[in-house]
Amino acid sequence: MIPPQVIAIIQNCYPRWSPTMYKATLLGMVASAFLMPLLLLSIPMIEFFNGMAAQPKGKAQGTYGRVFGEARIVERPPVPGTIPREYAAYAMDHLGNTIEDAVAAGAALHNPMPITRETLMRGQRVYEIFCAACHGKEGYGDGPVTGPNRFPAPPSLHTDQARGYADGTIFHIVTKGMGKMPSYRELIPPEDRWMAAHYLRVLQRAANPTPEDLQR
Numbered sequence: 001m002i003p004p005q006v007i008a009i010i011q012n013c014y015p016r017w018s019p020t021m022y023k024a025t026l027l028g029m030v031a032s033a034f035l036m037p038l039l040l041l042s043i044p045m046i047e048f049f050n051g052m053a054a055q056p057k058g059k060a061q062g063t064y065g066r067v068f069g070e071a072r073i074v075e076r077p078p079v080p081g082t083i084p085r086e087y088a089a090y091a092m093d094h095l096g097n098t099i100e101d102a103v104a105a106g107a108a109l110h111n112p113m114p115i116t117r118e119t120l121m122r123g124q125r126v127y128e129i130f131c132a133a134c135h136g137k138e139g140y141g142d143g144p145v146t147g148p149n150r151f152p153a154p155p156s157l158h159t160d161q162a163r164g165y166a167d168g169t170i171f172h173i174v175t176k177g178m179g180k181m182p183s184y185r186e187l188i189p190p191e192d193r194w195m196a197a198h199y200l201r202v203l204q205r206a207a208n209p210t211p212e213d214l215q216r
């Protein structure tokens, strides 16, 4: 029960209260200290310690918090095999990231983007943002991040081999990555990858113009 010292202290503060009053007051205070959180938790809009439920996070989804029998569900995991609505599957996804895979993909794909001033300008923008750091602004494999003790320089894009690649091969390399070159599928939308391939052709023809190119 309540120690007599505590009662004595309260009696000093409120000398006109009867001992029963002190006890009742104290009991009331203690009881409400315990009951208040329960009362607040039962209001659904208020969550204490919500485990950061209201922010994006990578934690597995499932139920959390069981308040008075009601389990709340945070975002169920999607049904296995579900893909996002806007997602277009990549037809050559089963192929890997070797040059043989890229050449095989190139034989099966064709560049769906037209060659216009706009698509070439867009391709240039994509190339200069995403590729030039390694491949160099003109494709000679001398980008600013390459060099001794830096990123290994990629081969020039003006070799006979690279000039012989189909657009689809370039698309596949950008999509899946190759060797030390990482995949850019998360960063560059498919149309932009195709337009970058068009622009690569511009760089290649500028470096090795055909006699007809020079006539123009």
Ligand code: HEC
Pocket: 099, 126, 127, 130, 131, 132, 133, 134, 135, 151, 152, 153, 154, 155, 156, 157, 159, 161, 162, 169, 170, 173, 174, 178, 179, 180, 181, 182, 184, 188, 196, 197, 200
């Ligand atoms: C982080 C540096 C880096 C970036 C950025 C990069 N690449 Fe590469 N790329 C490489 C390296 C390194 C190789 C050589 C890979 C190998 O053979 O192992 C390569 C290879 C290639 C090849 C094949 C060249 C050949 O002769 O076989 C193509 C085509 C290519 N990249 C296109 C691109 C395009 C287009 C972009 C931009 C969307 C890009 N790369 C961005 C590093 C990069």
